[in-house]
Amino acid sequence: xxxxxxRKTGEAGYLSHIDxxxxxQRTMRRMKAEVRYSAGFVPHMLTYTTTPLPLGVQSLAxxxxxxxxLDNPEELLERFNASAPSGMQADFCAVxxxxxxxxxxxxxxLYEVNSEVKISQEVLEILDxxxxxxxxxxxxxxxxxxxxxxxxxxxxxxxKLYMTLATGNENLRVDxxxxxxxxxxxxxxxGDIVRLEQLVSVDGKFVAAKEIxx
Amino acid sequence: xxDNAVLKKxxxxxxxxxxxxxxxxxxxxxxxxxxxxxxLCFADKYxxxxxxxGLRILYHMLNDTEGVVCERSFAPSxxxxxxxxxxxxxxxxxxxxxxxxxxxxxxxxxxxxxxxxNVLYMMDLAGIPFYAKDRGEDYPLVVAGGPCMVNPAPxxxxxxxILVGEGEVNLAGFVALHRxxxxxxxxxxxxxxxxxxxxxxxxxxxxxxxxxxxxxDLDKAYFPTKILVPSCDIVHDRSTLELFRGCANGCRxxxxxxxxxxxxxxxxxxxxxxxxxxxxxTGYEELSLSSLSTSDYSDLKGLVDGLKEEAExxxxxxxxxxxxxxxxxxEIYEDTKGASLTxxxxxxxxxxxxxxxxxxxxxxxxxxxxxxxxxxxxNVKLYFMIxxxxxxxxxxxxxxxxxxxxxxxxxxxxxxxIINITxxxxxxxxxxxTPFQWEEQISIEDMYAKQDYxxxxxxxxxxxxxxxxxxxxxxxxxxxRGDRRQSAVIKRAFETGCVFDSWNxxxxxxxxxxxxxxxxxxxxxxxxxxxxxxELAWDFIDNGVTKQYLLRERxxxxxxxxxPNCIGKCNGCGANKLGRCFE
Numbered sequence: 001x002x003x004x005x006x007r008k009t010g011e012a013g014y015l016s017h018i019d020x021x022x023x024x025q026r027t028m029r030r031m032k033a034e035v036r037y038s039a040g041f042v043p044h045m046l047t048y049t050t051t052p053l054p055l056g057v058q059s060l061a062x063x064x065x066x067x068x069x070l071d072n073p074e075e076l077l078e079r080f081n082a083s084a085p086s087g088m089q090a091d092f093c094a095v096x097x098x099x100x101x102x103x104x105x106x107x108x109x110l111y112e113v114n115s116e117v118k119i120s121q122e123v124l125e126i127l128d129x130x131x132x133x134x135x136x137x138x139x140x141x142x143x144x145x146x147x148x149x150x151x152x153x154x155x156x157x158x159x160k161l162y163m164t165l166a167t168g169n170e171n172l173r174v175d176x177x178x179x180x181x182x183x184x185x186x187x188x189x190x191g192d193i194v195r196l197e198q199l200v201s202v203d204g205k206f207v208a209a210k211e212i213x214x
Numbered sequence: 215x216x217d218n219a220v221l222k223k224x225x226x227x228x229x230x231x232x233x234x235x236x237x238x239x240x241x242x243x244x245x246x247x248x249x250x251x252x253x254l255c256f257a258d259k260y261x262x263x264x265x266x267x268g269l270r271i272l273y274h275m276l277n278d279t280e281g282v283v284c285e286r287s288f289a290p291s292x293x294x295x296x297x298x299x300x301x302x303x304x305x306x307x308x309x310x311x312x313x314x315x316x317x318x319x320x321x322x323x324x325x326x327x328x329x330x331x332n333v334l335y336m337m338d339l340a341g342i343p344f345y346a347k348d349r350g351e352d353y354p355l356v357v358a359g360g361p362c363m364v365n366p367a368p369x370x371x372x373x374x375x376i377l378v379g380e381g382e383v384n385l386a387g388f389v390a391l392h393r394x395x396x397x398x399x400x401x402x403x404x405x406x407x408x409x410x411x412x413x414x415x416x417x418x419x420x421x422x423x424x425x426x427x428x429x430x431d432l433d434k435a436y437f438p439t440k441i442l443v444p445s446c447d448i449v450h451d452r453s454t455l456e457l458f459r460g461c462a463n464g465c466r467x468x469x470x471x472x473x474x475x476x477x478x479x480x481x482x483x484x485x486x487x488x489x490x491x492x493x494x495x496t497g498y499e500e501l502s503l504s505s506l507s508t509s510d511y512s513d514l515k516g517l518v519d520g521l522k523e524e525a526e527x528x529x530x531x532x533x534x535x536x537x538x539x540x541x542x543x544x545e546i547y548e549d550t551k552g553a554s555l556t557x558x559x560x561x562x563x564x565x566x567x568x569x570x571x572x573x574x575x576x577x578x579x580x581x582x583x584x585x586x587x588x589x590x591x592x593n594v595k596l597y598f599m600i601x602x603x604x605x606x607x608x609x610x611x612x613x614x615x616x617x618x619x620x621x622x623x624x625x626x627x628x629x630x631x632i633i634n635i636t637x638x639x640x641x642x643x644x645x646x647x648t649p650f651q652w653e654e655q656i657s658i659e660d661m662y663a664k665q666d667y668x669x670x671x672x673x674x675x676x677x678x679x680x681x682x683x684x685x686x687x688x689x690x691x692x693x694x695r696g697d698r699r700q701s702a703v704i705k706r707a708f709e710t711g712c713v714f715d716s717w718n719x720x721x722x723x724x725x726x727x728x729x730x731x732x733x734x735x736x737x738x739x740x741x742x743x744x745x746x747x748x749e750l751a752w753d754f755i756d757n758g759v760t761k762q763y764l765l766r767e768r769x770x771x772x773x774x775x776x777x778p779n780c781i782g783k784c785n786g787c788g789a790n791k792l793g794r795c796f797e
Contacts, residue, residue, distance in 0.1 A: 011237030012445070014225055019232055019446045026239070026443060026497030029528070037529065056226045083497070085239045085445065191222040 001099050002033070002068045004080055005092035005210055008059040012087030013191065017052035023088060024049075024064050030083035033076070036067040050102045050198055050209075051109075051167050054175040056190030061109075061197045062088075063102050063209055071095045094213040106209055108152055108199040109167040111174055112160055116187035119156035123184045127154055134180035136173060147172050152206070161186065164206065167198060216303055216311040224297045232446035233260035234294060236286075236308035239443040240495065242277035244285060244309040250393045252276055252284045253307050253317040253354075257324055257332035258716070260288040264442070265450035267504060268360065269323050272381040274438035282389060285309040285317075287340075289332045292713065295339055305339035314340035317354045318392060321377070321385065324362040327693035328686065328715035330369055333358070334708040337372070344705060346374045346418055351402055355392065359385060364473050365646040365752035366416070368693055368700035374402070375409060376416040378755055379427035380459075382435055384414030387427075416755070425756040430793045432459060432478035439491035443498065452500035452533065453492040455485050457517075460795070461506035462781045465560070466571045466771050467602065469645040470506055472759045475789030477780075482513050486520045493528050501525060502533035510781065554593030555586050561602060562612020568774045569604050571767070579616065583623050592630035594620055600664045601642040601656035603771065610664060613637070614671040621674070635677045639668060641687035644741075645694050646752045647759060649767035654743035655691045658684050685723035686715070692730075692737040695744070697751035702733045760788035 008020065015023065025045050028035050037043040046067035053059055070076055077093040084090065126132050132148040150166035161181075165172045175190040199206035225231035254273055256263030263269060263286075276284035285307035290298065298305065304313045314320050320342075322333050334344055337356075343349050346356065358369065359377035366376045377384040388409060395405040403419070410417035414427025429435045437456065444451065460477030461470065480488075489501060501521065503511075511517060518532070525532050557579075561567045564576055583594070598613050617637055624633040641661050644653040656664075661684035672679040693700065707729035714720035730737045744750070746765060753761075763786065770777060777785055784790065 011232075011235035014231040014235050015445050016232070022447075023239070023445050026499075029497035029499070030239075030494070032494075043529075055231065056222075083239075085237060085241075087237055189223055190226050 001096045002066050002070055002073070002076055003094045003096060003100060003102075003213055004064045004066075004077070004090040006062050006064060006080075006084065006088050006090040008053065008062050008088060009194075010058075010087040012085065013053075013056055013058040016055060017049075020062075020088070021047070021049065023085060027080060027084040027088070028066055028068075031076075031079040033066065033079070034068055034070055048099065048101075048103065050106045051171055053195060054173055054190055057174060057193045057195060058191070059195035060091075061195055061208070061210075063106075063198060065099060065102065067099070092210050094210065096213060100213060102198070102200075102209055103168065105200045105212070106198045107166065107168050107170070107201050108164050108206055109174070110196045110199060110206075111163050111165060112194045112196055113163065113178055113181075113186070113188050114192045114194075115159045115161060116192075117185055118159055119161045120185050121156075123161060123181055123186060124154050124156060126151060134177060136176045147177070151177075162196075164199065216306045216313070218311070220301050220303065221311070224294070224301060224303070228294045228297060229291060230260075230446060232444075233288065234290065234308070235445075238445055239497075240440050241309065241442065242274065242284075244277070244283050246283065248281050248283040249396070250282045250319070250389060251312070251317045252282065252319045252321060252389060253287055253312075253314060254284055255287045255320060255322045255333075255336055256289070257322055257329040257336060258289055258326075258714075259291060260444075261446070261448040263288045263323075264444050264448045266323065266325070267454050267456060268325075268381065270441055271436065271438060272321075272323075272385055274441060275382060275386065275436045276389065278436075278438075279386075279389070281393065283309075285312065287314070287336065289336050289714070290339070295335070298339055304341045305336055314342055314354060315352065318396065319389065320354045320356045322356070322358045322373075323360040324358055324369070325360045326716055327362060327368075327690050327696075328721070329362075330693060330704045331708040331712045331715055333369065333372065334705060335713045338708070345371055345701075347371070349374070355402065355406075357388065361470070361473060364469060364755070364757060365694065365696070366755075367698050367751040368696035368704060370418050370698055371701040373418060374406060375418065376424075377414060377427075378416055378424050378757075379414040380429050382429050383427035384412065387412045388415055421754075423754050423756060426758060426792060428476065428758075428792045429459075429478065433481050433484050437480075437488060439488050440495045441492070443496050450502070451498070452502050453489075453496050453498040454502050454504045455489055455492070456480065457485065457503055457505040457508060457511045459505075460789070462510055462779045463507055463573060464571050464767070464777050464780065464785065464787075466569070466649040466767055467560075467599065467642060467645070469648050472647050472764075472787070472789075473757060474506065475758055475787065476793045476795040478793065478795070479512060482517050482520065485517060486524070489521055490524055493524065493530055498530070500531045500533055508534060510779070554595065555591045556595040556597070557582070558597035559616060560597065560599050561605075562598065562609045562614070562616060565774060566602060566605060566609045566612070568776050569771050570599075570602055571771065571776050573776055573779060580619070580623070583620055584627050587620075587624050587628045587630075587633070590629040592628075592632060593634045593636070595636045595638070596620070598637065598639045599642050600639050600668075601661060603642075603650060603653050610667055611671075613639070613668060617672060617674065617677060621677075632676060635674075637668070637672055637677065637679045638681070639665065639679075640682045641684060643687055643691040643694060646750070647757050647764070649764045649771055651695070651750070651764065652744045652746050652768065655688070655741040658688055661687065683718055683721065686718070686721050688737065688741060689715070689721075689723065689726045692740040695740050695751065697740075699733070699735060703729050703735060706732050758787075758789035758792040763787045 048065040073093040150172035152164040155162040198209045357375045410420040416424035458479040460475040
C-alpha cells in the first residue's frame with residue numbers, strides 16, 4: 001500500500017469528494033503507478049481516503065491510499081507531485097504492508113479558522129460548557145444537535161482560531177460548527193477554514209496520522 | 215481583476231463551484247511574457263464547453279504560441295450569474311480571473327443556434343455592449359467562430375468579425391495580424407480593414423464575401439496531446455483522437471457532412487503516437503475516436519488494433535462513436551467490449567433513406583443487427599428523423615417495423631437474455647449548406663401528430679422512445695436560416711429572459727414567439743419553403759460546396775436517386791477547391 005498526505009488548497013478546495021477522488025486516481029495513472037483494480041465486471045482502481053471535507057474547506061493534510069506493490073516512497077512522492085494539480089501536491093509518502101484503514105483510525109482533525117474579526121474569549125469558554133447546541137443538516141432536515149463531546153480543543157491567536165474536532169464515525173462538520181460560532185462574533189465561511197492535520201489517538205493522545213505510518 | 219475574497223464566498227453558494235475555478239491539470243503558463251491576450255468563450259456551461267474538441271485545439275494552439283496567452287470563459291449557470299450581478303462582479307476568465315475588457319480579443323465558439331442568447335448573456339455579464347458598433351477602442355475585439363458560422367447572418371451585428379472555417383487557419387492568422395497591428399499602433403478600424411483580407415475572416419463593418427478557411431494537411435496540423443484535464447465531471451470526460459474531418463456520405467439533411475469538407479485524414483501512425491501521448495499526459499480512463507463517420511476511416515481495423523494494444527496496457531477503455539450502419543464491423547465491436555450499439559438509420563423505409571441519401575439498405579440493417587446481436591449486444595439505440603421531405607405515413611410505420619425487427623432478431627439470434635431498445639427521433643430542420651436548405655419544415659401540429667403516433671406504436675416491452683422538443687426545433691429552424699434582421703429578435707429574446715435555450719428545462723417558446731412578434735417578424739418566413747432562385751442570407755460565404763451541386767442533389771432526392779459515397783469517386787461537390795480530399 002502507498003499512502004500520500006496531500007493538500008487540498010486553492011481551487012482544489014472547491015472540488016467535491018468524488019471529483020477529488022477522480023483527480024487523485026488520474027494522478028496515479030499519469031504517474032504510471034502500478035495500482036490494483038477490483039475484479040468485478042467494471043474494474044475500478046482500489047484506493048481509499050479518510051472523511052471527506054465539506055466543500056470549500058481547505059486542507060494541508062488529506063490522506064490518499066492506493067493498493068499498490070510499489071515500495072520507494074521518495075521516488076513515489078516525486079512522481080506524484082509531477083502528476084498532480086498544484087492544489088493537490090503531496091508532502092509525505094509512506095509504504096505499508098497492509099491497508100492502514102485511516103478512515104477508521106482518524107478520530108479528530110486540527111483546523112485553523114481565519115475570522116474577519118478577532119476571536120473573543122467567549123469562544124474558548126465552550127470548553128467549560130457541559131453542552132453545546134448547534135444547527136446541523138441531517139438528511140435534509142435542519143436539527144438542533146448537542147456536540148460538546150465532539151469538541152476536543154479550542155485555542156485562539158488574534159483572528160485565528162485553532163480547534164480539534166471529532167472526525168470519522170463521530171464526525172463534527174467543521175463548516176456547521178464555525179457557522180454556529182457566529183453567535184460569538186466569529187466571521188468566517190467554509191473557505192476560511194483549513195484542516196491542518198488529521199489525528200489518531202495513541203495511548204490517549206492525539207498524534208498526526210502520518211506518525212502511525214512511519 | 216476579480217476580488218477573490220468575494221468570489222470565495224460566492225463559490226460556496228452556487229451549484230458545482232468547480233466550474234468556475236480553473237486550476238485543471240496541464241494548465242498552460244498564463245503568466246508568461248505576452249503581448250496578446252485572447253479569451254476563448256464557449257456559449258454554454260463549463261461541462262459542455264470543455265468537451266468541445268475545437269475549443270481544446272485552439273486554446274492549446276494559442277498558448278503554445280510565443281507571446282500569446284489564451285484563457286477561457288464559459289456561460290455561468292443562472293445561480294452564479296445572479297451572484298455575480300448581486301456582488302457587482304463582471305464575468306471573468308478562469309485562468310487569471312481577468313475581465314473581458316482586459317483582453318485584446320474575445321472569441322466565441324458557437325456550435326448551435328440555440329446558444330445565440332447565451333452569447334448576449336455572457337456579454338451582458340461581462341459588461342460589454344452587444345452591438346459591435348457600440349464598442350469603441352476601450353473594448354476588445356469580439357469575434358465568433360464555430361459551426362454556426364455557416365450562416366452567421368442573425369448574429370453578424372454583435373461581432374467585429376466572423377471567423378469562417380477552421381480556427382487553426384483563421385484564428386491563428388487573426389491573432390498574428392492583430393499583434394502586428396497593435397505594435398504598429400493601428401486603431402481597431404484600421405486593423406479590421408486589414409483583417410478583412412485574411413483567409414476565412416469576415417469583417418462586419420467591411421462586408422463583402424468570404425471563403426471558408428481550411429487546414430490543408432490535417433496530418434501535419436496542430437493537435438494538442440497535453441490537454442487540460444478537468445477536475446470535475448464534464449459531458450465527454452475522456453481523451454479524443456480526431457481521425458478525420460469531412461464526411462464522404464452526403465446525407466442530404468446533414469450540415470456537418472458538407473460544412474467540414476474537404477475530407478482529410480490523419481495517418482494511422484500519427485494517431486497512434488497522439489493516443490500514446492494523450493494516455494500518458496492525461497490519465498484519462500477512456501479514449502474515444504472522433505469523426506463524422508468513424509467507419510469510413512481508411513484503416514480502422516489497423517488503428518483499433520494498435521490502439522487496443524496501448525489501451526489494454528494502460529487500463530484504458532476504447533470508445534467507438536459514429537459507427538455507420540452499413541459498415542458495422544462486429545469484429546471491431548467485439549474487440550472494444552461494448553455492450554451497446556448506436557445505429558442511425560434516420561428514416562424508416564428504403565424509399566425515404568434513398569431520398570435523404572442515407573446509403574443504408576434493409577439488407578444492411580438486417581445483417582448488421584444480426585451480427586451485433588450474435589455478439590451479445592444488449593442495448594440498441596436507434597436514431598431517426600421525422601418530418602423529412604416527402605415523408606409519408608408508411609415511412610413512420612417503417613420506424614416501428616425496424617424496432618420490431620430488432621426484437622425479432624434478438625429472439626432468434628440474441629446472445630444476451632434481454633434487449634433494451636432506445637428509439638430517438640429528431641425533427642428535421644432544414645439547414646444551410648445542405649441539399650435540403652430550401653425545404654420547408656413541417657408544422658408544429660404535424661410534429662406533435664407524428665410524435666404521438668410513435669409514442670402509441672412504440673409502447674412495447676423494453677422499448678424506450680424519446681423525442682426532441684418540437685417547439686425548440688421550430689426556433690432552431692428559424693434561426694438556422696435567419697437573416698440580419700434577427701439580431702433584434704435574439705436581443706429581445708435575451709432581454710425577456712431566454713438563456714440556455716438548448717437546455718429543455720430553460721427553453722421558453724412563448725418568449726421567443728413574443729420576441730419575433732415584438733420585432734415584427736414572422737418566424738414562418740424562415741421555416742417555410744424558400745424558392746431556389748431566391749438569394750440566401752448566407753450566400754456571402756463560400757463554403758466550398760457549390761449551390762449548383764446542392765441543387766443537383768436536391769433534384770436527385772426528389773427522384774429518389776442516391777449519390778454514392780465519394781471515397782471511391784469524386785462527386786464534384788466543389789469542396790476540393792479549398793483543399794485536396796483524401797491526401
